[in-house]
Amino acid sequence: MGSSNCWIAVASAEHALRGRDHQPTGFMQVCHGKRAPLARVCSGDWVVYYAPAQTMGGKDRLQSFVSLGRVVAGEPYPVDMGGGFVPFRRDLVYVSAQAAPITPLLDRLQFVENRERWGYPFRFGLFQIPAADMRLIARAMRVDSAAL
Numbered sequence: 001m002g003s004s005n006c007w008i009a010v011a012s013a014e015h016a017l018r019g020r021d022h023q024p025t026g027f028m029q030v031c032h033g034k035r036a037p038l039a040r041v042c043s044g045d046w047v048v049y050y051a052p053a054q055t056m057g058g059k060d061r062l063q064s065f066v067s068l069g070r071v072v073a074g075e076p077y078p079v080d081m082g083g084g085f086v087p088f089r090r091d092l093v094y095v096s097a098q099a100a101p102i103t104p105l106l107d108r109l110q111f112v113e114n115r116e117r118w119g120y121p122f123r124f125g126l127f128q129i130p131a132a133d134m135r136l137i138a139r140a141m142r143v144d145s146a147a148l
Contacts, residue, residue, distance in 0.1 A: 004070075005045045006134035008111075010125050012058065013051035013066045013099070019092070020049075020067040026094045028069070031125040033087020038076035040126070041090055045071045046148075048137050050102065050122060064101045065137050069094035095147040100140035109133050 009016075009030045019027045028047055031037045041047065048068045054060040069092035076088040102109075102118075111129045112118045121127045138148060 004131075005042065006129050006131050007041060007045060007047045008122070008127055008129055009047050009049050010122050011049055011051060012056040013054045013062050013064070015056060016049035016051055016066050019089075020069065020094045025072070026069055026092045027089040028071075028092050029087050029089045033085070035076045035078075035088040037126040038088050038090045041071050043071055043073040046134055047071060047092060048134065048141075051099075052119075052122065062099075063103065064099045065097075065141055066099045067094055068097045068138060068141055068143060095143055097138070097141040097143045100137065100142075105136060105140055108136055 009028055011030065015029070019029060028038070028041075028049075046068065047070075049066050051062045051064055051066045054062050072091045072093055074091055076090050078086045078088055080086050106112055106115060106118050109129075110133050111121060111127075114120075135148070
């Protein structure tokens with residue numbers, strides 16, 4: 001992961017996997033399509049998606065990391081999804097990864113400052129984490145270390 005920044009993005013699993021599986025290139029979209037958070041992410045940065053639930057606003061709790069990828073060159077760009085919704089996206093190349101629950105990792109993640117309030121940073125939709133945390137998450141997701 002070298003000098004790249006590492007980020008956690010938050011979305012339902014359904015939405016995160018839609019970005020991962022998009023062809024010809026995967027994408028990320030955060031914070032209801034706002035541009036500003038995406039502008040903080042740079043080419044070469046690593047992004048892991050955390051899904052609190054399977055579906056947006058759903059009560060179907062998942063609390064797992066579901067996809068992991070690397071940001072490719074380019075700026076955030078708008079996409080007209082119809083109905084007046086024009087969110088911004090960034091392109092990512094996703095690596096092969098399996099979903100991994102966060103609970104077994106909570107005591108080892110550096111960004112978790114208070115075990116009782118571990119979910120607080122996720123409210124921001126996108127936040128930076130230490131590279132050591134990204135490596136821990138990637139191992140839990142069974143990402144091939146050669147892909148990193």
